Amino acid sequence: MLSVVIALATxxxxxxxxxxxxxxxxxxxxxxxxxxxxxxxxxxxxxxxAALGIAGAALQGLFRNPLADPGLVGVxxxxxxxxxxxxxxxxxxxxxxxxLPYLLPLAAISGAAIVTLLLYFFANRYGNFSVVTMLLIGIxxxxxxxxxxxxxxxxxxxxxxxxxxxxxxxxxxxxTWPTVIPILALISAAIVALxxxxxxLDLLQLGEQQAQYLGVDVKQLKRCIILSTAVAIGAxxxxxxxxxxxxxxxxxxxxxxxxxxxxxxxxxSMLLGATLMVIADLVSRIIIVPAELPVGLVTSALxxxxxxxxxxxxxxx
Amino acid sequence: xxxxxTAVTWQYDSTPVVRNVSINIVPGRVxxxxxxxxxxxxxxxxxxAGDLLPYSxxxxxxxxxxxxxxxxxQAQLRSVMMQSVHVVFDFFVEDILEMGWVxxxxxxxGRPDDALKRAALESVMIECNIADFKGRKFNALSGGEQxxxxxxxxxxxxxxxxxxxxxxxxxxxxxxxxLDLAHSIDVLNLARKAAxxxxxxxxxxxxxxxxxxxxxxxxxxEAGRVVSKGTVEHVLTSETLSRVYNTPISVEYxxxxxxxxxxx
Numbered sequence: 001m002l003s004v005v006i007a008l009a010t011x012x013x014x015x016x017x018x019x020x021x022x023x024x025x026x027x028x029x030x031x032x033x034x035x036x037x038x039x040x041x042x043x044x045x046x047x048x049x050a051a052l053g054i055a056g057a058a059l060q061g062l063f064r065n066p067l068a069d070p071g072l073v074g075v076x077x078x079x080x081x082x083x084x085x086x087x088x089x090x091x092x093x094x095x096x097x098x099x100l101p102y103l104l105p106l107a108a109i110s111g112a113a114i115v116t117l118l119l120y121f122f123a124n125r126y127g128n129f130s131v132v133t134m135l136l137i138g139i140x141x142x143x144x145x146x147x148x149x150x151x152x153x154x155x156x157x158x159x160x161x162x163x164x165x166x167x168x169x170x171x172x173x174x175x176t177w178p179t180v181i182p183i184l185a186l187i188s189a190a191i192v193a194l195x196x197x198x199x200x201l202d203l204l205q206l207g208e209q210q211a212q213y214l215g216v217d218v219k220q221l222k223r224c225i226i227l228s229t230a231v232a233i234g235a236x237x238x239x240x241x242x243x244x245x246x247x248x249x250x251x252x253x254x255x256x257x258x259x260x261x262x263x264x265x266x267x268x269s270m271l272l273g274a275t276l277m278v279i280a281d282l283v284s285r286i287i288i289v290p291a292e293l294p295v296g297l298v299t300s301a302l303x304x305x306x307x308x309x310x311x312x313x314x315x316x317x
Numbered sequence: 318x319x320x321x322x323t324a325v326t327w328q329y330d331s332t333p334v335v336r337n338v339s340i341n342i343v344p345g346r347v348x349x350x351x352x353x354x355x356x357x358x359x360x361x362x363x364x365x366a367g368d369l370l371p372y373s374x375x376x377x378x379x380x381x382x383x384x385x386x387x388x389x390x391q392a393q394l395r396s397v398m399m400q401s402v403h404v405v406f407d408f409f410v411e412d413i414l415e416m417g418w419v420x421x422x423x424x425x426x427g428r429p430d431d432a433l434k435r436a437a438l439e440s441v442m443i444e445c446n447i448a449d450f451k452g453r454k455f456n457a458l459s460g461g462e463q464x465x466x467x468x469x470x471x472x473x474x475x476x477x478x479x480x481x482x483x484x485x486x487x488x489x490x491x492x493x494x495x496l497d498l499a500h501s502i503d504v505l506n507l508a509r510k511a512a513x514x515x516x517x518x519x520x521x522x523x524x525x526x527x528x529x530x531x532x533x534x535x536x537x538x539e540a541g542r543v544v545s546k547g548t549v550e551h552v553l554t555s556e557t558l559s560r561v562y563n564t565p566i567s568v569e570y571x572x573x574x575x576x577x578x579x580x581x
Contacts, residue, residue, distance in 0.1 A: 064405045203416050206402050209368050213399075214474065215392030215419050260406040 036176070044175040044183065045281040045295075046274040048240050051187045051232035053273020056247020057254070057265045058194050059116075061201040062225045063123060065134050067310065069248035070233045073134060074141030075115045076244070079230075079237035080168065081148045082111025088152045088160055102182055109186075109234030115141055116226045170243035170296020172281050183235045190232035194266060197224060201262040243296045245303020246273055246280075252310065318379045319343050320395065320486045320517055325364055325374035327357075334360045336541040337374070342517040344484035347509055349528040350521045351552075352538035353562055358521045359400070361538065362490050365519065366397045379484055392419045395486035396474035398467050400494060410450040410458070410466055414438055417470035420477060437476045445469040445507060460495040468492055468504055475516060486517040493522060505531045525566075525579040529553055537561060553577055 052070060059068040059075070070076045086107035122137055153164055167174075200221045203211040208218045236243070254268035277295070280302070284293040320342040327335040334357045342348050342365070352358050363369045364376055367383045376383040378394055386394075396417065404413070418434050442448045447465055455463065468489070475485045489508065493501035505520070509531060512518045522528050528535055528549075535552040537545040539561045545552045558566040558579065566581045 066405065202412070205404050205406060205408065206413075206416060207399070209363075210397070210399055210402060212368055212388060213366055213392065213395075213397040214416060215387075215389040217388055255406070259412075260408055261412060 040175040040177050040180045041172045041281070042278060044180050044240065045172050045277045047184050047187045048172070048236040048243065049246060049274040049277025049280075050191060050270040051236045051273070052243060052246040052277070053250040053269035053271075054191055054194055054266055055229040055232040056273075057251035057262070057269035058197070058201065058225050058229050059247070060251055061204065061262055061265070062222065062229075063119070063134065064205060066252070067135060067248070069245065070112075070229070071242060071244035072248065072307075073115075073119055073138035074145060075112050075119075075229070075233050076237055076242045077142050077145035077149070078115030079108040079112035079234045080242050081145045081152075082114075082234070083108040083238050084149055084152045084164060085111075087164065088156045105183060105186055105235045105238035108238040109231050112234040112237070113227065113230035115145075116230050120222065120226060167241040168296075169294035170241040170299070171284075171292075171294045172240050173292065174239065179239060183239050186231050186235040190228040190235070191270060193224060193228040194232070197221060197228075198262040198266050201225075201266070241294070241296060243277075244300050245307065246276060246299050248310075249303050249306050250276060252306075318484045320365060320376075320378050320519070322361075322364060322371070322376050323374050325361075325371040325376060327360055327364055327369060327372055334541050335364060335371075338538075338541070338543055339374075340536055340543065340546065342486055342519045343534075344486075344515055344517040345512055346533040347512045347518045347520065347531055348534045348536060349532035350519065350536050350538060351523075351525065351528055355540075356538040357541040358538055359490055360541075362397075362488055362519070362521060365486075366395065366488055367391055368397075378486070389419070392474065393477075393485075394483070395488060396471040397488045398471040398490060398492055400490045402463070402467055404455055408455050410447070410453050410455050411438065413455045413466055414442070414470050414473060417473035418476070419474055437473060441469050441473045441476070445472065446503065461497065461500060464492065464495045465500065465504065468507070472507070472511060475511070482515070484515060484517060486519065487511055489518070489520045491521050491523065493524070493527065501527060525553065525558065529577045529579060549577060553579060 056069050059070065059073070060066055062068075083104055086104050090103060090107065118141065119134075119137065123134075149164075149168075153161060156164060200211070200216045203214050203216050204218070204221065206214070211221075212218050233247075250273045251265055251269045254265050254272055258264045258268055276299075280298045281295050284295040284298045287293055287298075321340065323339050325335060325338050326333060338361060340348075340361075350358050350361065360369065364371055367376065367388075370384060378386070378391070383391065415434070415438060418437070420430065420433075420437075439448075442451065445465060445468060447462075447469055450458065450462065450466065455466065458466065471487060471489070475487060477483075477485070487508065492504050492508070496504060501524075505522075505527060508518050508520060512533075520531075532549055534547065535545075535549055536543055537552050537557065544561060545557050553568050555566055555568045558568065564581060566579060568577055568579050570576075571578045
């Protein structure tokens with residue numbers, strides 16, 4: 001199954017390359033397009049897709065809740081709030097062009113981490129909260145973030161505003177190598193950290209107490225997952241904005257195909273997330289040539305109906 | 318070498334739940350904890366399992382203070398079966414069982430003890446008579462069937478090679494609460510068998526007759542205090558039980574069964 005997903009992932013990339021190559025012979029210009037515009041964009045799509053897929057799977061495992069999605073529960077909008085604060089306020093203070101690619105993800109990661117911690121606080125406070133409670137809390141957190149984002153939009157000037165609006169819908173259009181590289185490093189680190197937790201996430205499904213009886217340091221596991229998913233989501237949001245539903249759909253498809261063991265769900269979601277994202281980005285680029293759609297619209301168009309279907313399947317206990 | 322509490326106290330907010338309890342769970346024996354609802358039985362089990370930390374007193378396992386050894390090491394010395402486990406995702410029965418495999422360090426992938434694990438899994442499924450559940454989803458099982466799987470998982474957790482003679486412990490919180498009489502007796506027989514193989518077995522049950530039949534030692538808890546402990550004959554008397562349960566209870570020796578029977 002994994003190999004099929006890998007094949008699919010590489011397939012999607014090579015399709016986009018083929019489309020390029022068939023159009024014309026490689027001229028100097030074409031080469032520049034490929035190496036400086038197309039490649040960082042596709043690489044970013046692969047990593048963001050992988051990050052959102054695996055983070056969604058890990059959050060679902062951590063909260064033992066199949067509807068946990070970075071977008072729905074507010075982690076993404078927390079990250080967006082952090083990033084926007086940095087763009088609007090920090091942009092005026094920090095003038096160094098070199099520092100911004102690092103500060104932006106840092107701010108987004110902080111935002112994501114705060115929201116995840118908040119969620120966990122609620123989860124601990126009210127026992128294992130139900131699917132419905134989790135979504136309601138997500139609505140509340142999203143609403144709070146929107147207030148913050150709105151305030152910063154009001155404070156921003158015209159050029160900043162244009163950036164913000166497009167960015168909120170999610171896009172890989174801003175990818176350039178210098179901005180992409182720190183993001184790739186952060187996402188890779190988070191993915192490696194998460195992949196080490198697969199067995200513990202499985203044991204956690206028996207409940208926190210039982211997991212502890214089986215030798216899992218539950219507190220440490222929670223810290224690790226909250227931090228890693230915050231890094232993965234924060235880094236993704238920092239450069240490509242809010243891309244909804246990938247973290248929700250992908251783990252479900254992987255579970256339907258290959259079972260619920262996290263040893264499979266995590267790497268599977270990573271690969272399928274990357275594949276899906278590359279395809280979604282491709283669609284967003286070619287559907288209204290020569291203009292392009294924000295990729296977040298494409299994933300939401302796919303994800304929202306899927307989400308409705310899922311709600312009818314997952315009955316609250 | 319025992320699993321022991323020494324003058325252990327635990328309180329919720331400022332209400333004492335377990336008061337000054339000193340007990341020993343001895344390898345090779347079945348210790349049954351009895352007591353009315355709210356006596357603090359489950360809390361005492363959680364203290365023994367290391368999930369709750371005592372406010373005063375200490376819990377020791379084979380001579381070391383429990384919280385001073387790693388969770389991994391604890392998991393290899395004692396297994397716990399909780400009253401109920403709710404699993405959200407659709408795991409197979411084998412997946413749930415396999416979670417009890419803590420022998421050797423748990424690594425994410427490619428464990429070298431795979432063949433060993435599969436053999437142990439097979440044998441525990443046969444032993445617990447749940448081989449039929451293979452290939453079924455855990456959540457599709459009935460409550461009683463799930464309980465039998467959890468029991469098998471707890472047994473698997475104590476798997477160890479022949480040459481490892483370090484005493485281990487099996488802590489069961491109402492393992493028969495969803496089981497019919499026949500399966501209750503099956504499970505308690507398996508617990509006895511584990512004790513014969515050297516494990517210290519600690520069971521919370523509500524059925525006094527099951528306790529009379531399977532216990533080597535009974536501990537009777539009331540309002541967080543041990544009111545009586547010792548052999549079945551010593552603890553299960555009409556007078557003590559009637560007082561603790563606050564209802565008239567008779568205990569008589571049944572000559573055909575050759576054990577005490579309790580009724581009211």
